[in-house]
Amino acid sequence: MSRPQQGLDCIGVEQLQRVGPRIAARLAKLGIRTVQDLLFHVPHRYQDRTRRRALSELAPGEEVLIEGEIERVEGALGRRPSLKVWLRDSSGGGLLLRFFHYGRAQREAFQPGVRLRCYGEVRQGPASLEMVHPEYRVLMDGLAPLEQRLTPIYPSTEGLQQSSWRALTDQALTMLAASPLHEGLPAEILRPLGLPSLRDALVYLHRPPLDAVLVDLSEGRHPAFQRLAFEELVAHQLSLRRLRLAQQCVVAPVLAGTGALQQRLRAALPFRLTAAQERVVAEIATDLGRTRPMQRLLQGDVGAGKTLVAALAALQAIESGAQVALMAPTELLSEQHRRGFEMWLTPLGVEPLWLVGRHKGRERAALLEAVASGRGRLVMGTHALFQDDVVFASLGLVIIDEQHRFGVHQRLRLRAKGSGANSAPHQLIMTATPIPRSLAMTLYADLDLSVIDELPPGRTPIVTAAVPDTRRDEVITRVRRACEGGRQAYWVCTLIEESEVLECQAAEETARQLAEQLPEVRLGLVHGRIKGPEREAVMGAFAAGELDLLVATTVIEVGVDVPNASLMIIENPERLGLAQLHQLRGRVGRGSVQSHCVLLFHPPLSPAARARLGIIRSAESGFEIAERDLEMRGAGEVLGTRQTGAIQFRVADPVRDQALVAAAQQAADLIIEQHPDRVAPLVQRWLGRREHFISV
Incomplete structure (x- = not known):
């Protein structure tokens, strides 16, 4: 009697070729432990390497595949030494390749007359169009076949190159052909939606054909992507329903009260x-x-x-x-x-x-x-x-x-x-x-x-203004006048790059400068690297009226109620989302006096940043702002990956895929009623160890 074939959800990635303990540990960081996990780790964008572009047709901002002959090579010294390689092709166009990190063998391979095939982003350099550190290949015989499919780009982690991802998923797709995954969704659910089978969807997403519409894939609108997103939404709804059913089996004390x-x-x-x-x-x-x-x-x-x-x-x-x-x-x-x-x-x-x-x-x-x-x-x-x-x-x-x-x-x-x-x-x-x-x-x-969804009567709306940081001295004068008048103020320093250390350093430097410019103002400083008790003491002193000005990072987003604080300055507000700006603004306007929020931005603003600041100036309702924030940034950004326990979808996006939510809820009800044996496998496939995060 032959043994049943082991499912891909039970085959560990260690069984794939060239996956040892080190690679397995890196995959585990991304939640990938089985071949099934690997298949559900779908690309987040694609590159078109199926067509060459003439150098004379290039424009800044494009990611393209090009070929050309090396015209000359030059090493540039200075603060950042670089290697410059000039290409030319038969269209008469030229392009500069710039390398900041290179070895001796690489330098020797770049000789005039050598033909290169490169892929990268075209940028406008100081004197001409250029590519910085493109992927490249030396064409020894002058010819090489082009790719026959779009090239997938996977979310990755340190130590895993895109070539490794493609080699791993090649193996996983071969195993999928021999041992298809269990089709978790019944045919009567999939058929009316016109969605492909699970196997077809996975193959298409990992190895899209030449005629695939790149924008539909990249934006998650393709039926193959929607197939996976729908199943994940169904699994999520099933998990929530299981939690509901479990809660119905638990008894709570009756707390009717007397009134x-x-x-x-x-x-x-x-x-x-x-x-x-x-x-x-x-x-x-x-x-x-x-x-x-x-x-x-x-x-x-x-x-x-x-x-x-x-x-x-x-x-x-x-x-x-x-x-x-x-x-x-x-x-x-x-x-x-x-x-x-x-x-x-x-x-x-x-x-x-x-x-x-x-x-x-x-x-x-x-x-x-x-x-x-x-x-x-x-x-x-x-x-x-x-x-x-x-x-x-x-x-x-x-x-x-x-x-x-x-x-x-x-x-x-x-x-x-x-x-x-x-x-x-x-x-x-x-x-x-x-x-x-x-x-x-x-x-x-x-x-x-x-x-x-209703504020108490009598609350005075906060007046919000956007001011360029070229008028910083005027804003400092405004802070001085507010403090002289017996009011208190916040000065918030927002994230400078993605680094808490740099953010805290910026807050410390801002506090030092303001202390010099406002020597008569009692000033306090709080940020995330100040120890909790010390931070609490400073914020407590501000709440007690012992400080006039509090310089802070966004640690005060949820904080104290200080009715006497009537002025909020937010530096670099263009770096924040709408909901966070609204929360910070809400630190003032808690007393009877008119309060103001100044958004001290650094020009020029991108169109998206300009739109965000326009919304925060005109909208007062947190719920209206939250909806607009969701539209602009998507669910992942609004929820924030730093929120401990936040539910993070792998493929689905509750904003982009809103049209699927109602169908997913109906599908979950049908599966529980008519196919209860499918509930556990679906939940395990998509949530696995994360299911407990839903239990709030």
Whole structure:
């Protein structure tokens, strides 16, 4: 009896030729451990090396294949020594090849009369068109066949060249021909959509034919690309539905409350809740009164009143005899919540406990005892809340602020502190970073979504102006006048290249210059490389009014509430996305005085940067800005790869592929109902070890 053929999802990449431990480790960095993983690592762009271009027809910005004869070679000395090679072809055109890194053998191979075939980007040099470090080949006999297919370019990592990727995928495609992958989607789903089979889609994407439309492939619009994107969206929806079903098997405490504490808080407020706040309070109250754990994502723009809604939810839980935990990402934000909750709840007889990393020894032991005994009914803090020695007596509600700042495992560990064998606390997740509804439907389909889409009356809109950095002295004068008038200001230094070190150095240099130009202003500095306690102390001093000007990097994007701060300067705003600019702008405008945000940009602006700054100047709603940001930058950029636990799609893009989302949701329902045996393989194929990231 013959053994069943091993599936490509079970064949490790180590079984491919020329893949040893070092190459396998590099592939693992990209999540590639099996031949199936390799096949699903599709190219992110393509090069057309099937046609030669005459040198006389070239234009800057093109990536082209050219051939020519070496006319002359010259070595240039100076700060950056280079090798210059001039080519000429039969069209009469010429091109300069420039090499900054070259060896002796390479220099000797470049002799007048030698014919080269090169591929690279044409640039406008100081005196002529040129290619810098092109890929090249010496044509020994003067002739060589051209490529017969478009050349795929794969997302890579250090130590893996494109030639290696093509050699590896050649082997994987040969194995695919002998052992096709399991077709996870039923024919009745694929047929109406007109999508190709999985095998055909993979072959086409890895080795597109000569007649392939390059722009459709590169932009993900080709049916082969859409086939993979659709299956990934289906797998994602299946995983969310499995999570929903699992949640239905878990019991939560019924926290109906009496309403007495809530009514007393409402009566003490000097204002009435907005209609949006009332709607969300009712949604949360209904959830807390059920036996199924609440899993609700609360979105609200900066200043929309999410914290008050959270306080009313906490009172409903406390009235029912349960404990409440509120976790914030920083000690400063946590302390800000504590002050607000103390102001509201202490008169009601509810004294919040505050537990953070600075609490040590006897003080910490006393706090832990209060939590374990149940006397601490509302416990507020940072990541310190989910340490092993923190034990709750009856945790019924977990509130998490700025959820994207926490890793998924951190959130799950806190929720687990209120879990029994088959029980879990209710969970309310808050964010002031608006997530566009189209994206939320795709990424957070396992959560119920509440939106506070209305700001309290009386808030004065922030006046936003874009100013070139040639007028920097005028902006500094404006800061001086604001501080002389008793107001406070922020000066934000944004990312200089992709380096936190350089960003922090820029902030330090800016702080030094401003201190020289504004000697009468009390100035503080915070950035990511300053240790947490020191950074918190500076921000605390600013909040207390002991500093006039705070120079910072974007670490203050989510930060303190300083009503006296009325001026925000953002340097190089063209480097930031719309949502981040809106969050930074939201640090001001929290008091009764008119506030201003100055976008100090470095000209000239690209068309995209000009459009972004135009939008941030004219739009006030965070949700409108989030939608525009999503349109301009795509889901991956808006979510941000640095967000711990963020769901990252491999092929699909929730913005580009919005037209497929509804069909993917319907397909997931059909598969669960009629093909339940396909659920696990599809989820494993696309999410694998990442499935737990969805469990918020």
